[in-house]
Amino acid sequence: MTAGHVLYIKDSGVPGRDGRVKSIQVMPGRNGTTPPFDSVTSTNCRSVLGWTNSGDENYDYGAIVIPTELGSITGWFGFGAWPDADLLKTTGNIAGYPGDKPPSTLWYDSRGISAVNPLKVHIDIDTAGGQSGSAVYRIINGSRYAFAVHAYGGATTNSGTRITTQVYDNLVAWKA
Structure with a gap:
């Protein structure tokens, strides 16, 4: 899970930047330049209409669906x-x-x-x-x-x- 504005950018003021992210790299547990776990790139991100359509802060959440079992190494919340x-x-x-x-x-x-x-x-x-x-x-x-x-x-x-x-x-x- 993550914030919706991480996955779907609204009103950035930068031409061509707004909208759904195309891909996102997940790097759990960074420690400066040392990544202690594997990283994984996902193109499967979810959010809700309350965020994507209207940018309502009450609905600013989403999820990155990763294509691996990275959680079996890092653990889960x-x-x-x-x-x-x-x-x-x-x-x-x-x-x-x-x-x-x-x-x-x-x-x-x-x-x-x-x-x-x-x-x-x-x-x-x-x-x-x-x-x-x-x-x-x-x-x-x-x-x-x-x-x-x-x-x-x-x-x-x-x-x-x-x-x-x-x-x-x-x-x-x-x-x-």
């Missing part, structure tokens, strides 16, 4: 849809590759959830451009479960598209 009360008492975690840090270095932060609404999760977790599409996740019994897809920075909090039942169902269908 789980994902789920949880009620407001559960999310508001959990710690949100995010790891990604912020553009304000040395290139291709993984950074991590965690904090409590600031607010939730039916379609978004607001987090007071430090992020920067380049981290769009990172899972916002919780840890349950040592396993990581995404509950939102990070997509936006804000003046007081950052936010991501919440994994609702509808988002969950789309992700499961795309995985199949």
Whole structure:
């Protein structure tokens, strides 16, 4: 899973850039110039009409369907849809590759959830451009479960598209 704006570019202001990406290279776990795992290129990307047709931030999510079993080497995150009360008492975690840090270095932060609404999760977790599409996740019994897809920075909090039942169902269908 990732942010929809990673897969379908809207209103970039660059002639010929907008629209569905033609291919995307997935390189899990970068460590500077050293890729610890294989990379894979995919031309099979999914998003939803709420993003691709109107650019609605509430629907800014998608998925990259990769043509290999790379996850059997790297492992997988789980994902789920949880009620407001559960999310508001959990710690949100995010790891990604912020553009304000040395290139291709993984950074991590965690904090409590600031607010939730039916379609978004607001987090007071430090992020920067380049981290769009990172899972916002919780840890349950040592396993990581995404509950939102990070997509936006804000003046007081950052936010991501919440994994609702509808988002969950789309992700499961795309995985199949």
